[in-house]
Amino acid sequence: MAFAARSRFAEGRVIVGCLPAFAIMAAVGTLVGGKRGWRIACSGCIALCVMAAYLLLALCVDAAYLAGVYGSFGKAAASFAIVTGLLVIELVGLVPALQLKWLRSRAGRRAFGMLG
Amino acid sequence: MKRRTQLALVWIVPPAIFALATWHVQRHYAMPEPPARLDDAARTEVVRVLRAAIAHADAAPKHLDRALDDRGPLIVTVWRDGARAMRAVGRGDTLGAAVTDAAAQLRAQPPLPAADALASRIEVDLAVARAPLGDDWVFAAFRFPAMSAELADTAPIHPGLDGIGGAGDDAALLAPGELVTEDMIDRQSAVPLLPGLTPGLDRRKLAQVIARPAFRFRTDTFVERPLATRGDGAPIPLVRGAPPAPPVTAENLRTAAENGARYLVAHLGPDGRYVYEHDLASGRRTDPRAGNYSIPRHAGVTYFLAQVYRATGEPWLREPIERAASNLEHLVEAGPCKRTIDGEPAACVYDPRLDREGASLGSSALTVVALVEYERATQDARYRPLAEELTRWILWMQRDDGSFTHVYDVEHGAKKDGVTMLYFSGEAALALARMYELTHDARYAHAAERALDWNIAWYDFFLGGFFYGEEHWTCIAAEAIWPAVDKDAYQDFCDGYGAFLRDQQAGDAHDQEDFAGSYNEASPFGMPPNTPAGSRTEAMISAYLLGVHRKHPDLRIKDQIIRAAAYLLAQQVTPDGDFAAKGGDVDGGMPGSPIDRTVRIDYVQHTGSAMLRAAEILDQSPRP
Numbered sequence: 001m002a003f004a005a006r007s008r009f010a011e012g013r014v015i016v017g018c019l020p021a022f023a024i025m026a027a028v029g030t031l032v033g034g035k036r037g038w039r040i041a042c043s044g045c046i047a048l049c050v051m052a053a054y055l056l057l058a059l060c061v062d063a064a065y066l067a068g069v070y071g072s073f074g075k076a077a078a079s080f081a082i083v084t085g086l087l088v089i090e091l092v093g094l095v096p097a098l099q100l101k102w103l104r105s106r107a108g109r110r111a112f113g114m115l116g
Numbered sequence: 117m118k119r120r121t122q123l124a125l126v127w128i129v130p131p132a133i134f135a136l137a138t139w140h141v142q143r144h145y146a147m148p149e150p151p152a153r154l155d156d157a158a159r160t161e162v163v164r165v166l167r168a169a170i171a172h173a174d175a176a177p178k179h180l181d182r183a184l185d186d187r188g189p190l191i192v193t194v195w196r197d198g199a200r201a202m203r204a205v206g207r208g209d210t211l212g213a214a215v216t217d218a219a220a221q222l223r224a225q226p227p228l229p230a231a232d233a234l235a236s237r238i239e240v241d242l243a244v245a246r247a248p249l250g251d252d253w254v255f256a257a258f259r260f261p262a263m264s265a266e267l268a269d270t271a272p273i274h275p276g277l278d279g280i281g282g283a284g285d286d287a288a289l290l291a292p293g294e295l296v297t298e299d300m301i302d303r304q305s306a307v308p309l310l311p312g313l314t315p316g317l318d319r320r321k322l323a324q325v326i327a328r329p330a331f332r333f334r335t336d337t338f339v340e341r342p343l344a345t346r347g348d349g350a351p352i353p354l355v356r357g358a359p360p361a362p363p364v365t366a367e368n369l370r371t372a373a374e375n376g377a378r379y380l381v382a383h384l385g386p387d388g389r390y391v392y393e394h395d396l397a398s399g400r401r402t403d404p405r406a407g408n409y410s411i412p413r414h415a416g417v418t419y420f421l422a423q424v425y426r427a428t429g430e431p432w433l434r435e436p437i438e439r440a441a442s443n444l445e446h447l448v449e450a451g452p453c454k455r456t457i458d459g460e461p462a463a464c465v466y467d468p469r470l471d472r473e474g475a476s477l478g479s480s481a482l483t484v485v486a487l488v489e490y491e492r493a494t495q496d497a498r499y500r501p502l503a504e505e506l507t508r509w510i511l512w513m514q515r516d517d518g519s520f521t522h523v524y525d526v527e528h529g530a531k532k533d534g535v536t537m538l539y540f541s542g543e544a545a546l547a548l549a550r551m552y553e554l555t556h557d558a559r560y561a562h563a564a565e566r567a568l569d570w571n572i573a574w575y576d577f578f579l580g581g582f583f584y585g586e587e588h589w590t591c592i593a594a595e596a597i598w599p600a601v602d603k604d605a606y607q608d609f610c611d612g613y614g615a616f617l618r619d620q621q622a623g624d625a626h627d628q629e630d631f632a633g634s635y636n637e638a639s640p641f642g643m644p645p646n647t648p649a650g651s652r653t654e655a656m657i658s659a660y661l662l663g664v665h666r667k668h669p670d671l672r673i674k675d676q677i678i679r680a681a682a683y684l685l686a687q688q689v690t691p692d693g694d695f696a697a698k699g700g701d702v703d704g705g706m707p708g709s710p711i712d713r714t715v716r717i718d719y720v721q722h723t724g725s726a727m728l729r730a731a732e733i734l735d736q737s738p739r740p
Contacts, residue, residue: 007581008612015578058578065577071536073585081579 015051019092022047026096038112042103045096052093059085145272147627150244150334151182154211156350158182159240159338162215163351166192166238167340169219170202172227180212184242190214191241191279191291191335192222196232198399198698205289211242237695239339240351241279241291246333247272249280273317273332274627275301275643276356276711280322283330290325292335293357296711297397297696298325342691352692355630356710359693361686364678369731370427372688372704376724377424379689379704380417380717381436388443390417394705396689396713399698411467412543413718415444415482419489420721420728426493427728437490444483445502451475452526453509462508464524474532475524477513478540480506484547488554500554507551510544511563518566520544541571542589549597561600568594568601572609584616588655595658598665607666610659614673617652621676630710633683643709646687650706650722653680657729674733681730684723689715 007013026044029037059081067078102108109115154162161180168175184190187207194202202225206218228236250272273280279291295301300321322329337354340346352359362368383391389404392413402408418440425433444465448454451466453475465483466475484506487499513521513531521531522540548564551557571590575581591613594606617635622644624632634644635652656677663669689697689705697705697713705715706723 005582006615008608009581012578012581062577062579066579069536069574071534073536073538084579 015055018051019048022051023096026099033112035112035114038103038109038114041112042100045100045103048096049093049100052088052096055088055092056085059088145247145250147247147274147278147332147334148245150336153336153353154182154242154338158211159351159353162211162240163238163338163340165215165219166222166240169222170194170228170233170236170238172223175219177212177215180210180215182211184209184211184214186243186246188214188243189281189289190218190243191289192218193239193241193291193294194222194228194236195239195339195695196228196236198396198694198696198702201228201232201236214242235343237340237342238351239293239337239354239695241293241335241337243279243281243289243333244336246281246331249273249329249332273301274334277334277627278332279335280317280326280329281331281333282326283328287328287330288326289333290322292337293696296357297713299397301711339693339695342695344691354693357693357696358630358686358710359690361682364682364685364734366731366734368685369681369727369734372685373424373724373728373731374428374430375688375690375704376706376720376727377421377430377433377704379701379715379720380421380724381433382701383717384436384440386439388439388441388446390414390440390717392717394699394702394715396697396699396702396705396707396715399700401699409467409470410718411444411447411465411470412476412478412482412539413716413721414440415465415479415486417717417721418444419482419486420725422486422489422493423725423728426489427731434494441487441490441499444486445499448483448502448506453524453529455509457508457512460508461505462512463502463505464509465506466526468526471526473523473535474526476537476540477510477520477522477524478537478543480510481540481543481547484510485543485550488547488550491554503551503554507547507560510547511559514544514563514567518568518570520567538586539589541567542587542593545571545593546589546596549593552600553596561597564593564597565601568597568606572605575609584613586651587613588651591655591662592658595662595665598662602666607659607662607668610655610662611670611673614656614659614670614676617656618672618676621679630686631683633679633681635680643711645709645712646684646706647708647719647722649680649683649687650719650724650726653677653684653726654722654729656680657726657733660733677730677733681727684727688723 005016007016022044026041026048029039029041029044031037032040063078063081063085066074066081068074070077106115158180161177165175165177187209190206190211192204192206193200202222204218204221206214206216206221208214208217227233276296277292279289279295281287281289290298290300298321300318338351339354340351341348380390383394383401385391385404387405389409391404392402392407392409394401418437421433421437421440424430425437447465447467448463451464453464453466455462464475465479467479471479484503487503490499491497513524515521520541521533522537523532523535525532545564545567548560548567552560552564568590571587575584591610594610620635622628622631622634622636631644633649634646635648636642636644637648656673660669660673660677663673687706687710689702689707691703694702702715704720706719708714708716708719
């Protein structure tokens with residue numbers, strides 16, 4: 001994803017690059033297991049949720065900007081930005097949010113060997 | 117069942133089903149690899165026998181022993197002035213037998229007048245592989261509304277390469293080129309849920325020729341040379357109806373650009389308006405005085421003619437350029453936006469029949485570009501006052517932040533701020549840059565700089581880092597204003613635009629090698645339109661030259677330019693490939709795409725300008 005969606009701005013490249021990095025972090029935590037693994041996995045999932053929230057905010061701002069400054073073309077581009085936002089919820093935010101919910105549940109803690 | 121087994125099934129079974137379905141569809145529908153194409157000797161022999169048949173003479177085929185699966189068939193079309201004069205479908209177990217059968221059918225038809233027979237050209241479509249259409253039980257079994265039937269009519273057909281045959285040995289056949297020229301394969305938005313997947317098969321039209329379509333077939337197609345060059349070699353092998361492209365040399369590119377200019381001059385009316393569209397399949401031409409037209413495109417085309425005149429000095433170009441420019445001059449004189457700004461006259465280009473929204477910035481901007489190019493080419497300053505009036509109006513339309521109002525409300529005599537159009541800001545920036553080149557008036561350079569700064573800074577938002585709009589005029593302007601305005605940001609932007617476009621440029625993928633160098637504008641599943649290969653190449657040439665001027669040229673952009681130029685050379689209508697084009701004066705035209713037979717004036721302009729300037733790159737000549 002980081003290679004396919006290239007931004008010419010450093011900020012964009014960092015944000016897109018962070019997404020797989022945090023996902024890998026959550027995966028490594030899950031593989032490692034134990035209390036340390038649980039913390040790493042939780043950190044990765046929280047970071048992904050934060051990134052999803054940031055991306056949603058940025059895309060909403062972009063949609064407003066595009067709709068405001070570029071006439072009918074801008075309105076079409078704004079629709080694209082909104083669709084991208086919906087995809088961000090699905091592709092970036094949903095799995096880490098559910099994973100985080102599970103990690104914080106008794107079942108999740110037990111799976112990581114943190115209960116008993 | 118154990119939980120672990122259930123999990124394994126959940127993960128393994130669905131992908132396995134999809135993999136099996138993919139394998140089955142590929143195996144069932146993929147077109148078999150065709151055999152090697154007929155060589156020069158075989159093509160020559162086939163045409164010799166068929167030409168004898170047109171003259172109602174007998175000629176037995178020699179050395180045409182290649183076995184034919186499914187008895188061919190071999191479709192023979194005799195073309196005269198872009199129209200089908202004769203047609204035959206030969207069948208046989210060998211190529212020689214199929215040719216003999218087709219020749220017998222030609223002899224049975226009424227003979228052509230001797231002169232027509234001599235000037236006619238024989239096209240041969242030999243079916244060499246066949247595969248099912250997409251309407252059998254697999255698609256029938258999995259029907260999705262607005263998807264299955266339409267997809268079945270769209271996905272399997274390779275437009276321009278595949279023909280369609282009906283059930284039964286004597287059923288009708290449509291060769292790949294016939295599907296194109298009869299408009300049976302140009303149905304847009306064929307699959308409503310997949311708008312990028314175009315074009316689609318028009319079943320309604322197809323049913324008028326083939327009652328029960330049964331299969332699609334790939335052909336080895338070739339055509340006899342034009343009469344003037346018939347002795348120069350074997351019949352010409354075609355790919356998607358086009359002959360092989362000439363090599364990408366500066367000379368060939370210049371000749372192609374000049375041929376484009378000839379096409380446009382031949383399509384310029386006495387009143388200085390162009391024939392806007394010419395449908396090569398039907399020969400239909402639009403009326404220059406009525407119907408569809410665009411003033412920005414009229415101005416852009418006139419700019420291209422002046423470019424060619426500047427490069428070649430061909431005297432036949434000058435009067436048509438002046439005729440087309442006079443038409444613009446007339447529109448300005450009759451127009452409603454003449455005014456005085458800071459004590460000096462200003463005006464815009466306005467056509468009351470076309471400009472319903474108001475006077476557009478693009479019309480005036482490209483008119484300035486054309487008039488400046490005329491003066492650069494001729495050193496004749498007759499249009500300078502007009503260009504200055506128009507540029508004053510463009511400056512008046514520029515906002516404090518560098519952006520422009522794109523439309524002027526003629527009725528109320530006010531700028532119309534709510535309307536934003538593609539291209540216009542870049543075109544205005546180029547007009548200002550060109551005026552600076554001509555006059556060295558610092559106001560123009562400053563205004564061009566502010567315009568370019570705004571165009572580039574427009575992308576300064578999160579999503580803006582991931583895409584580019586139609587910025588070809590912006591990059592042309594960025595190069596045109598150098599060295600008066602010399603900024604890293606301009607080169608970064610245009611080099612980035614080059615990288616963005618490179619990702620969309622087609623490579624030589626199997627079965628569509630002829631697309632190499634084109635740009636897929638909207639979707640990799642559609643036909644590449646030819647105009648973007650021109651307009652984007654114009655921008656890339658400027659991006660590359662800007663790098664050369666600033667001592668950091670991006671050589672990847674140079675390769676990109678050459679690939680696109682090769683594609684354009686292959687797409688242009690030439691005497692070798694014009695056998696199915698009606699209406700006269702077609703050579704030098706540029707169709708809309710490899711299967712769109714309409715030539716619009718701006719297709720020729722953008723592609724011609726790209727080829728002309730690409731020749732400069734190949735020459736490695738310094739900027740004039």
